[in-house]
Amino acid sequence: MRFYLTTAIDYCNGKPHLGTAYEKVTADVLARAHRARGRDVRFLMGNDEHAIKIEQAARDRGLEPIAWCDQMEALFRETWDALGCSYDVFIRTTEPRHHRAVQEFLRRIKDGGDLYLGSYEGWFCTGCEAFKKPEELTDERCPDHVSLVPKWLKEENWFFRLSKYRDPLLAHFKDNPTFVQPDFRRNELVAFLERGLEDVSISRRTTWGVPFPFDSEAKVYVWFDALINYATGAGFATDDKEFATWWPADLHIVGKDITRFHGIQWPAMLLAAGLPLPRRIFGHGYVNALGSRLSKSAGSKVDPKDLADHVTADALRYYLCREAAYGADLEWSDERLYARANSDLANSLGNLLSRATAMVHKWFGGTVSADISNSPLVEEARVAIARVEAAVDLCALQEVASIPMELVAKANLHVDQKAPWALAKDPARREELAYVLTEIIHLTFIAGSLLLPIMPTKMGELIRRLTGSAPLGHGDWVNLGTRFIAKDRVLEQGTPLFPRIEPPTSET
Ligand SMILES: [Zn+2]
Structure with missing residues (x-):
C-alpha cells in the first residue's frame, strides 16, 4: 500500500523558523509511522520560490533570484536534515518539471472552460502577495503587514472560475467528512463555502514566475503555481506512470492559515483539471514561541537548528509532538521543553x-x-x-x-x-x-x-x-x-540514552 504525504512548501525569503520546523517535524513523524506500518511512502517537502518578496530578498542582496533560491535550498535542507526529516522528494517551484506541470495544468483548466481574461483592480499587499478588499484593511493597512503600504494595482488578468465549484465542493465535504481536519477547521471551510465563492485572478504582470502557456505577458500567480507542486511531486506532466501510482495525495499537512487555500481553491483547481482530489487535508496550529530565551539568533525568532544542536533533534521532536494536541496551537515554553527532556526522556x-x-x-x-x-x-x-x-x-x-x-x-x-x-x-x-x-x-x-x-x-x-x-x-x-527479544541475545549496556540537559545559564 502506498502513502503520499506532503507538507506546505516554504517561502524562502528568510531562514527556516520554529513554525515551519514544527510542520516538517510533525509531518515527518507521520511519514515514518506509515513506513513503520509497511507502507510505501512518498514524503514531499520543498521551497516555494516565485513570490515577489523572494525576488526582493535576492535583489536586496545584489543576487539574481535563482542564485538566492539555490543558497536557500541548501540552508533549508541542512536544517531539515539536522531535525531528522526524511523527505523523499524536495521540490523547488523554479524547476523545469514544475513549470511543465503548471503549464499543463493551466491548459487543462482552459480546455475545460474555467479560465477567462478579465481586468482587476484593487489594493495589493506585497506581504500577502494578494489583493485585499477595502473591508480587509485596517487604517488602510493590511492587518498582517502594518509596516507595508498597500498599492493600488490595476491588471488585465486571467481568472479562474472558482465560483462554479461551490456546490461540487460542498457536496464533496458532505460525502467525505474527514476531507479537512481537525473538524473545527472543516466547519470553518464549509461555512465559508456556504457564503459563496468569487472567481480569482491567477496571473500577474511580473518577470518572476511561471510563464503562462498562452499569454507571453503573464506569469502565474504564486499561490496558484505553488499548490500545483503536490501534483508535480507525484510526476504530473512528466511521468504518467509515476503519477498514476502516487496521485491522489493521501495527506496534505498545512498550517491553519492556509487550510482554506488547500481545502477550497486547490480541490476546485483539481476538479477543473479533471484530477482526483487529495484524501485528506490537515491544518495544524502555530507554535507561539515569542517568549523563548533559547534562541541565539537575532530577535525573538528561534532557530530550530540551534535548538536541535542544544537539546538534540529527538528531544525537540518529542516535545513538539507531546506538548500540544495536533491541530491546536503549541504555547512554547523553555521550561516545558527541559521538563519533557529530563523527566519523560531521561528519567x-x-x-x-x-x-x-x-x-x-x-x-x-x-x-x-x-x-x-x-x-x-x-x-x-x-x-x-x-x-x-x-x-x-x-x-x-x-x-x-x-x-x-x-x-x-x-x-x-x-x-x-x-x-x-x-x-x-x-x-x-x-x-x-x-x-x-x-x-x-x-x-x-x-x-x-x-x-x-x-x-x-x-x-x-x-x-x-x-x-x-x-x-x-x-x-x-x-x-x-x-516480536520478542531473541533468547540468546546479550543485551548491550551503554552510556545513558538521554543525558540530562540543562538550560543555558546566560542568554543575551
Ligand atoms: Zn498582508
Whole structure:
C-alpha cells in the first residue's frame, strides 16, 4: 500500500523558523509511522520560490533570484536534515518539471472552460502577495503587514472560475467528512463555502514566475503555481506512470492559515483539471514561541537548528509532538521543553533502559528470555500498538507520543512492584525473576519501537542495544506485538540514552 504525504512548501525569503520546523517535524513523524506500518511512502517537502518578496530578498542582496533560491535550498535542507526529516522528494517551484506541470495544468483548466481574461483592480499587499478588499484593511493597512503600504494595482488578468465549484465542493465535504481536519477547521471551510465563492485572478504582470502557456505577458500567480507542486511531486506532466501510482495525495499537512487555500481553491483547481482530489487535508496550529530565551539568533525568532544542536533533534521532536494536541496551537515554553527532556526522556525512558539492561546483566549475564506470551503486559503492549496506529490515522500526534510513554510508566511501575532485587535473593524464585525481567525488556522494546518515528536516532539506538540490529526504517511495526527479544541475545549496556540537559545559564 502506498502513502503520499506532503507538507506546505516554504517561502524562502528568510531562514527556516520554529513554525515551519514544527510542520516538517510533525509531518515527518507521520511519514515514518506509515513506513513503520509497511507502507510505501512518498514524503514531499520543498521551497516555494516565485513570490515577489523572494525576488526582493535576492535583489536586496545584489543576487539574481535563482542564485538566492539555490543558497536557500541548501540552508533549508541542512536544517531539515539536522531535525531528522526524511523527505523523499524536495521540490523547488523554479524547476523545469514544475513549470511543465503548471503549464499543463493551466491548459487543462482552459480546455475545460474555467479560465477567462478579465481586468482587476484593487489594493495589493506585497506581504500577502494578494489583493485585499477595502473591508480587509485596517487604517488602510493590511492587518498582517502594518509596516507595508498597500498599492493600488490595476491588471488585465486571467481568472479562474472558482465560483462554479461551490456546490461540487460542498457536496464533496458532505460525502467525505474527514476531507479537512481537525473538524473545527472543516466547519470553518464549509461555512465559508456556504457564503459563496468569487472567481480569482491567477496571473500577474511580473518577470518572476511561471510563464503562462498562452499569454507571453503573464506569469502565474504564486499561490496558484505553488499548490500545483503536490501534483508535480507525484510526476504530473512528466511521468504518467509515476503519477498514476502516487496521485491522489493521501495527506496534505498545512498550517491553519492556509487550510482554506488547500481545502477550497486547490480541490476546485483539481476538479477543473479533471484530477482526483487529495484524501485528506490537515491544518495544524502555530507554535507561539515569542517568549523563548533559547534562541541565539537575532530577535525573538528561534532557530530550530540551534535548538536541535542544544537539546538534540529527538528531544525537540518529542516535545513538539507531546506538548500540544495536533491541530491546536503549541504555547512554547523553555521550561516545558527541559521538563519533557529530563523527566519523560531521561528519567522515565532512558532510566528504564539502563536499569532493565543492568539487571539482566547482573543476574543473567546479559541474556534472559522467558516465555511471557500469557503475560497481561504483553496483551497491554498489543493494545498500545493498536491505539498508536489508530492515532496515526487521525494525525493525533500527542497520543502517538503519550501512549508509548504509558507503557514506559507501566514498565517502571512493574519494576517497583515486583522488586527484582528481592526475587534475586531467593534462588527458588529465579524463574519468576527471569519472567519479570523479560516482561520489562519487552515493554521497553515495544515502547521504543512505537517512539521510533518521533525519535529515530535515540530509539534506533535503544532497539540496537536490545536486539543487536538497527531498525529497518520500513515495516518496523508489522507484527510488532508478537516480536520478542531473541533468547540468546546479550543485551548491550551503554552510556545513558538521554543525558540530562540543562538550560543555558546566560542568554543575551
Ligand atoms: Zn498582508
